[in-house]
Amino acid sequence: MVSSELADAFDPTRVILSLYDQDIDSFPAKVAAHFDKIFASKDAFDEIPSLHTIDPRQTDRRLVSFRAMIQDTSPSPEMYLARHSNGKCGGWGLVDDSGTEDIDYSDLRENTVLWAVSVPGESPWVGGDDAPRPLFPVSHPHKFPVPEHHFGVQVKLYDTSQSDSLKSTDAVTLVGILTLESLAEESDSPNALPVLTLHVLFTRELPITIIPRVFPYVPAVSSVRVLREELISWMADEGLGGDKDAAEWVLLNIIGTVQSRTPPLLPLSLTLSRFPASKTPATTPNLSIVLSHLLPLLVTLPLSLETLNNSSFSPESKDEDLHSGRLQLPRGSVCVITEGGVTEGDVFDRGVRNLRALQEMMTNQTLEYIFPFSRFTFPTDVVCLVLSEGKKSTFFQTSTNVRIQPKDGCELYGSAVKLPSPESLAMFRDLVGGAKTGKVTQISESVAEYIQEDFVAERKSAPTPAEAVTSDDLIHRMMVARLLTLSMHQSEVTTEIWERVKVLERARCERLKA
Incomplete structure (x- = not known):
């Protein structure tokens, strides 16, 4: 039976107005605590509709959840009227409907404005939404690291304890009120186009595995060692031409995380050498497909002269707007880099900078953000796996080099990947995810x-x-x-x-x- 408090929460505007107690300084934290408590249980939280499924043009001010990566924390804070002249609550997109309002400047407060995007590289099996496309036209595509369908939202936070804890590339679930508004910095412009805007009620930090995992894991059917061998065999057969030794090294690679920065205990970066290039351009290696069924966050980065010379791997601020780079990825991501698409030609200055940025991520787990008059280095936690045709990587120094030895006649591209039973696949994911948190x-x-x-x-x-x-x-x-x-x-x-x-x-x- 659904409680009346839970049912009421799906009309967040009415709840905020009913909670209002005139104490405008403590009220944002009160609102966050109220909604967070109502949706504390998984069953209650799962009832919140996903932002993917809502068209704000048809249903304004709906309560939604959005699993997102924080992409840009640089927008300036916005001033909002926390208490209207009629005594009613302000903030969360609430406006005075009386038609006239005398502003008392002592009632002005700041909210934090961010930009958040759908989580880059999130595997389709994670959300259970079959990777839905947004119902609203995508805006600001330059703010998404991976050139695939996605969407982003302007985020407004009123509780400073929430906003202070959010950093670029954090993966979080944002729960709030969805509206269509102009960008905060364009609010006075008559030609400003509306963007999806989420007035946050509360946030939930996501684990490095996106879906919570347990370490140590005790499977119900078989021992961990037997399950581990089954996993390695499947990875080898479907992604590496039957090479079980290479598959075991890949397993060790993908479970890596930053254990410590002082002293440095960083993930293992791995080159699979003698990995043949695809005969067809832009073909995804079977190994990437296999890993996408195991990992919640996987990005395949096919290197080519076009990619190196004409795209950006590091985020860069242009006209006070942070454009994302291909390496702006949430912690826990695995990045598969293929070198087979690089043909003869010149690597220009941008290409050299891109290669340097990727090497820096492999070696030190850091990524440089570029601003007009400065550069700042931010920590990362991204595992890198390089597929190289040669005896070693052409461009990168990695922790380990493993020469792949596929069986004769085995295809590493384009062949259908045979999935294990749903039960086995679920245990494989538990094994890999749990190891990553251990x-x-x-x-x-x-x-x-x-x-x-x-x-x-x-x-x-x-x-x-x-x-x-x-x-x-x-x-x-x-x-x-x-x-x-x-x-x-x-x-x-x-x-x-x-x-x-x-x-x-x-x-x-x-x-x-x-």
């Missing part, structure tokens, strides 16, 4: 001692000094050991896992020699 605790003293003694022994047994493992090799193996531990949904590195890392590394190095 943390590895401190390595026990006994295991640390084992690793140290093993490292010393391996150095002594090297045929020549040039072939001896180095301290950089040790750091790399420790990174892989952490990822391998997480992929098994464990929180502590064991000697067994360390030995498995050495096996993976030996096999990888042998392939590179071939």
Whole structure:
């Protein structure tokens, strides 16, 4: 049975007016707390209609939810009349309908204005909306990182505790009142065109996996190790020509996140070398299709001279409007970069800057935002996977290079991907998503001692000094050991896992020699 309070909440204008208590300074926080409490349960929250399904030209001031990425935090705050001359509430798009109004400037307050876009790279299975297109014409396409169908909204926030916490590339669900209004900076212009505007009531932060996941995960049907092997086999068969070793490295790559910035514990960047280019331009590799069924956030970036020289990878402010770059992606994203489309020709200055921006993201997990008289670097948390035709990436230095060895006759592009059963696919997603949220605790003293003694022994047994493992090799193996531990949904590195890392590394190095 639906409570009257929940039913009333779907007429947010009436609720705001009824809550109003004349205390204009504390009222925005009161409104946020009221609606947040009403929709605290998942069942109640799921009743809020998605912004995708509403046409504001037909139904103005509807309560909607919008799963979004914050794209631009640079617009200036807007002044609004928090209390009208008739004593009624202002804000959230409410206007005085008396026709005349004497403004008391002490009743003016600021709201925060942002621009938010549909989440770049969100896989269709995440929302359950079958990737709907907006019912309202898309505006400002330059503010979306990925050149696909999408839409964006002007966002107005009245509760400062919400607005202060939102940063560029944050993935959040915004719940508010949908209207059509001119841009805040164009409100005085008679020629201003209306844009979708969301007057926020409350926000919900989204996890790095978009859909909440659990670590460690205990599947009901099979053990984690068996499920992990089934996942690797499926990834290999459908995306990598049956190459299970490469599939295991891809698994370790896609579960990576920024564990720490000081000291730096960053995601593993991976090159799959000897990956053939597509015979047909703009064909998506099967591996990207496979990963799109596992990951909530996946972007495939096909490099070409056209893309490098004529697009922007970094966000750039033009005429006080932040244009998005292709790398302005929410944390938790996986970016598959294909090099096969780069043909002979010149890479110009913009192309060089784009390559540098992508390398900086791989190496340091940062992205530069360009403004007319300054540049600012912002943190990122994006996993990069490079597909290269050569022995190594043509353009990038990655943490690891794995030479792919597909079986004869296996197609890596254009063939239909066979999906596992819905039950198996759901468990694969739980396994991958849970591993991405996990943390590895401190390595026990006994295991640390084992690793140290093993490292010393391996150095002594090297045929020549040039072939001896180095301290950089040790750091790399420790990174892989952490990822391998997480992929098994464990929180502590064991000697067994360390030995498995050495096996993976030996096999990888042998392939590179071939």
